[in-house]
Amino acid sequence: MRRTLPVAIAFTAGMIMILDGWLNISFINTFANRYFMRFITVSSTWAVGLGALNVVRIHVRAIGMKRPNYGFSYVLLFFFFTMIIFGVFLERNTNNPFYQWLLASFRVPLSTAVYSLNSFYLASACYRTFRARSLESGALLIAATFTMIGSVPMGGAIWGGFPIISDWIIKIVNDAVIRAFSIGLTLGTLSQTVRNLVGIERGYMAAGE
Amino acid sequence: MEENTIWHKLSNIDKRIIYVVMLFAVMIPLLKPLGLPLVYQREVIDTLAVIRSFPAGTIAYMGCEVDVSNSAELRPMMIALAKVMFELEHKIIIGGFWTDGCNLAAIWLGPVLDSMGAVYGEHYVILGHRSSPTTILDTARIDWIDAYSDRDINNMKLSEMKVMEGLAKASDLGYACIMNPGSPGTATYTTAWTATGTMSMILDFCTSGMYISAGANYQAGLTKGLVGGLNGAAQFEMLVNHPDKAVRSMDAQAFGHVAVIVFLIIGNVGYLNIKKLEREAKGE
Numbered sequence: 001m002r003r004t005l006p007v008a009i010a011f012t013a014g015m016i017m018i019l020d021g022w023l024n025i026s027f028i029n030t031f032a033n034r035y036f037m038r039f040i041t042v043s044s045t046w047a048v049g050l051g052a053l054n055v056v057r058i059h060v061r062a063i064g065m066k067r068p069n070y071g072f073s074y075v076l077l078f079f080f081f082t083m084i085i086f087g088v089f090l091e092r093n094t095n096n097p098f099y100q101w102l103l104a105s106f107r108v109p110l111s112t113a114v115y116s117l118n119s120f121y122l123a124s125a126c127y128r129t130f131r132a133r134s135l136e137s138g139a140l141l142i143a144a145t146f147t148m149i150g151s152v153p154m155g156g157a158i159w160g161g162f163p164i165i166s167d168w169i170i171k172i173v174n175d176a177v178i179r180a181f182s183i184g185l186t187l188g189t190l191s192q193t194v195r196n197l198v199g200i201e202r203g204y205m206a207a208g209e
Numbered sequence: 210m211e212e213n214t215i216w217h218k219l220s221n222i223d224k225r226i227i228y229v230v231m232l233f234a235v236m237i238p239l240l241k242p243l244g245l246p247l248v249y250q251r252e253v254i255d256t257l258a259v260i261r262s263f264p265a266g267t268i269a270y271m272g273c274e275v276d277v278s279n280s281a282e283l284r285p286m287m288i289a290l291a292k293v294m295f296e297l298e299h300k301i302i303i304g305g306f307w308t309d310g311c312n313l314a315a316i317w318l319g320p321v322l323d324s325m326g327a328v329y330g331e332h333y334v335i336l337g338h339r340s341s342p343t344t345i346l347d348t349a350r351i352d353w354i355d356a357y358s359d360r361d362i363n364n365m366k367l368s369e370m371k372v373m374e375g376l377a378k379a380s381d382l383g384y385a386c387i388m389n390p391g392s393p394g395t396a397t398y399t400t401a402w403t404a405t406g407t408m409s410m411i412l413d414f415c416t417s418g419m420y421i422s423a424g425a426n427y428q429a430g431l432t433k434g435l436v437g438g439l440n441g442a443a444q445f446e447m448l449v450n451h452p453d454k455a456v457r458s459m460d461a462q463a464f465g466h467v468a469v470i471v472f473l474i475i476g477n478v479g480y481l482n483i484k485k486l487e488r489e490a491k492g493e
Contacts, residue, residue, distance in 0.1 A: 020347075021405065033351050037344040044341045095363055104316050107309075111277035119465060123231045124224045127472040131480045141477065145470055151417070151440055152463035153245035163248045171424060178425040 007199035014197045055080065079106075143169050216486065220479030227472060234468035238460035245460055252427060253444040256412055256434030257293070260384065265298035267383035268376050272398060273305035273314040279390040279416050284317055285442040285455035286414045290386055291318045291333075293449040295325055299383070300372045301333035304357075306342040306393040311335050311362050330370040337362030342393045346401035349379045379407045384433075389415035389423060399431050409433070414441075 013036075019025075020032035059073035079102070086099040132138035149155040150166020195201035263269070271290065275283045294301050303318065305311045315335055327333055336357050339345045348356035353376050359367050367373050375381055379402055389395040395413045403409045410433050415423040417438030427435040436445050439462055442455035 029351065033348050034355075037341075037347060040344045041341045048340060091364075100316070103309075103312055108277050108280075108313070108316070112280065115278045116281075119235070120228045120231050123465075123469050123472060124227045126469055127222065127227055127476045130473055130476070132477050141473065145473065148466045148470055151438070152466050153247050153440075153459055154463035154467060156248040157245050167250075170421060171428065174421050175425045175428055178422055179429075182422075182425070 003199075003202070003205070006205050007202070010204070011197050011199070014193070052080075143173070214483075214486065216479045216482035218479070219475050220483055222472070222475070230468055230472075231465065234464040235461045238464045239458070242457055242460045245463060247440075247444050247447060247456075247459070249444050249448070250441065252435040252437075253441055253448065256436050257445065257448050259410070259412060259434050260290075260293060260299075260386075261297065263297070263299060263383045267297075267299045268302060268381060269294055269299040270302045270304065270382050270385040271314075272385060272387035272395075273303055273310040273318075274307045274388045274390060274394050274397075275305070275310050275313055276307050276390065277309065277313070279388075280313070281458070282416045282439045282442060282455075283388045283390060283414065284313075285439070285446060285453055285458075286436060287314070287318060287388060288321055288453065289442070289446045289449050289451050289455075290414065291322055292325065292451050294386075295322055295327050295332060296449075300375075301327075302336065302372070302376065302382070303333060304336040304339075305388075306339060306345070306397070307390075308338060310388075311338045315362060330365070331372055334367070334370055334372045335362040336367075342397050343401065346379070346398065350402065350405060350407045351378055353378055353381075382408055382410075384410035384412060386412045386414055386434075389413050389419050391416075391419060394419065395423060395426070395432060399426070403431060412436075 016028070016032055016036055019028050020036075023029075056077065059077055062070045062073045063077075083099065083102060086096045086102070090096050130137075130141055130144070132141050146162065146165045147169055149158070150162040150164075150169075155162035155166065192201065196204070260269075271287070271294070273287060275287065291301065301322075303311065303314050305314065318333075319329075319335070322333055323329075329335075337360070339357065345356050354368050354373070357367060361367055361370070385398060385402070385408070387395040387398050395411060395415065398411055401407070403411060411431075412434030413423045413427060413432040414436045415438070417440070420437035420441075423432070423435055423437060426432050436442065439455055439458055443459045446452050446455050
């Protein structure tokens with residue numbers, strides 16, 4: 001029973017969704033959309049709540065045990081609860097001016113600054129790792145160079161052929177590979193889905209038992 | 210073999226030098242743009258033609274699947290797109306499943322649309338963030354208002370808004386423009402709507418990182434439009450006669466790319482010559 005019931009639930013749920021996608025039968029579509037899929041919304045909302053609780057638990061514990069850099073946990077918890085109080089409880093939407101100010105004046109510029117630093121790390125990492133160690137890596141290097149120069153206006157200004165070569169690499173060579181990759185991925189996903197549905201794959205149960 | 214040759218130095222440049230060169234390569238064109246001419250891609254021209262083919266009053270969806278991390282590329286696209294949609298008198302329904310997507314749309318698009326004379330609830334609406342995109346998009350195929358629990362980002366009733374008139378289900382949309390940084394992204398919408406025959410007029414506005422897979426989908430006809438990366442955003446801005454941040458940033462990106470390419474060449478020249486010296490030292 002411990003094995004059969006979860007497999008039966010997974011099979012039924014999976015079949016309802018498959019039938020909803022394939023068949024245009026009113027009561028199946030209505031049941032799947034109006035009732036069944038609400039479970040997904042409810043469970044994902046619970047997952048967000050659990051995630052939030054977990055963040056609080058980890059950082060409260062870090063403060064309690066005075067782990068290295070535990071001061072940052074104070075900052076995180078302060079902003080975490082400030083955003084929740086102003087974003088959820090005061091107006092029941094995100095229109096609170098203080099919430100908007102925190103988002104526009106803290107979150108956006110700080111995140112932008114962090115992400116913009118990536119370009120410097122990327123440049124350094126490219127220089128250190130992108131070496132023509134073999135014929136294949138040499139081909140990759142040449143393709144990357146043509147793509148980079150061809151995708152900016154300077155490439156076209158230097159030589160009109162750069163954008164054409166870049167376009168050819170992206171639209172012919174890459175597309176062929178991406179399609180092959182996508183088809184393989186889809187077939188793999190389908191076979192994995194069937195294994196889950198019929199109970200061959202039981203990894204989603206505790207230890208697969 | 211001596212390990213302090215010019216080739217070793219070229220192959221092992223201090224990262225601080227790389228950072229400083231990159232800083233200048235990006236900063237100088239930002240301060241003094243060169244205005245290098247753009248090379249227009251067929252797909253960007255065609256995407257705009259598709260949008261312009263819809264008459265006034267068309268209900269259009271803008272999927273703001275954006276985050277601060279991809280804002281450099283997607284923000285200019287969103288703003289240029291919102292401007293052209295409003296100029297064409299299309300009703301704009303703004304949604305999104307990335308956590309900050311709709312909040313950022315309110316910050317970035319709200320003031321732009323308001324300054325053009327758009328009225329919230331009449332010309333555009335922001336639906337607000339929802340989790341579980343598959344559920345929402347699938348429910349929207351049957352009942353749009355129900356999918357969004359009849360509430361927008363401001364907790365106002367969608368069913369009482371003028372902009373929502375004529376939008377009962379997803380198939381009532383004329384077209385949908387999706388900002389595509391990954392997942393959720395355009396594939397989420399094509400799976401929910403195109404694959405089910407609900408609506409196929411989905412236009413892809415993707416980051417340069419997604420351009421490869423988005424291009425394959427566009428070529429296969431899964432999406433009906435494609436604008437990719439900052440380059441695509443700059444072309445789109447120029448085509449809609451609203452040159453802005455993307456156009457101004459293109460020179461900086463060009464110089465950044467050239468700096469990376471120069472470092473790649475220097476590093477590889479150093480590396481290949483070291484290998485040659487090593488072979489000579491071994492007597493090969």
